[in-house]
Amino acid sequence: MESLDQKPSFRESFRKRRCLIIADGYYEWKADPKNGNRKTKYYFQLPSKAPFAFAGLWDTWQKDYHGCTIITRDAVGEVRDIHDRMPCVVKPEAYAGWLDPGNQDVRELKMLLDVYEQDFVVKEE
Numbered sequence: 001m002e003s004l005d006q007k008p009s010f011r012e013s014f015r016k017r018r019c020l021i022i023a024d025g026y027y028e029w030k031a032d033p034k035n036g037n038r039k040t041k042y043y044f045q046l047p048s049k050a051p052f053a054f055a056g057l058w059d060t061w062q063k064d065y066h067g068c069t070i071i072t073r074d075a076v077g078e079v080r081d082i083h084d085r086m087p088c089v090v091k092p093e094a095y096a097g098w099l100d101p102g103n104q105d106v107r108e109l110k111m112l113l114d115v116y117e118q119d120f121v122v123k124e125e
Contacts, residue, residue, distance in 0.1 A: 004057075004071065005106045013057035015104045020053035020090060021070055027125075028083040042082050044120040055088040055098060055113050071113065078122050088113045 004014040025045035031037040046052055058068040075086040090098050094112045097103055 002073070004110070010057060010069075013059050014109065015106070016101055017058045018098055018101075018109075019056040019058045019068060020095060020099065021056040021068065022051050022053055024049060024051045026054075026087060028079070028086075030082045041125045043123045043125055044079060044086075045123075047119065047121050053090050053092075053095065055090045073113065077119055079120060082122065 004010045025043055028042050028044065029039040030042065031039050055071040056068050057071065058066065060066050071088045072085045073088050075082075075084055079086045090112065098109070098112050103109065
């Protein structure tokens with residue numbers, strides 16, 4: 001999130017090709033030094049278990065290759081104890097502003113990503 005408008009690989013997509021990636025949860029892994037650095041898998045989801053939307057970017061190369069990426073940010077809340085980064089979650093009332101290709105105001109777009117700090121339920125698997 002912090003450098004989307006600066007990195008050549010993301011700058012143009014950030015301005016013009018934003019998307020929402022729907023999920024009902026996501027995984028992170030954390031190494032446990034007490035257990036030979038064996039990684040433990042954690043599943044994050046909303047308390048309601050309802051779907052939500054990650055902020056994403058998409059692009060097309062050579063007319064035939066399509067791809068997307070999930071934007072990440074510094075971790076907050078319970079996620080911070082497991083991993084230093086987390087996906088940017090877009091709040092529902094910001095969907096239209098995020099998806100509007102006419103909205104190319106970098107500061108405004110970053111504000112849409114920076115305001116939603118959702119509490120996730122963490123489940124060790």
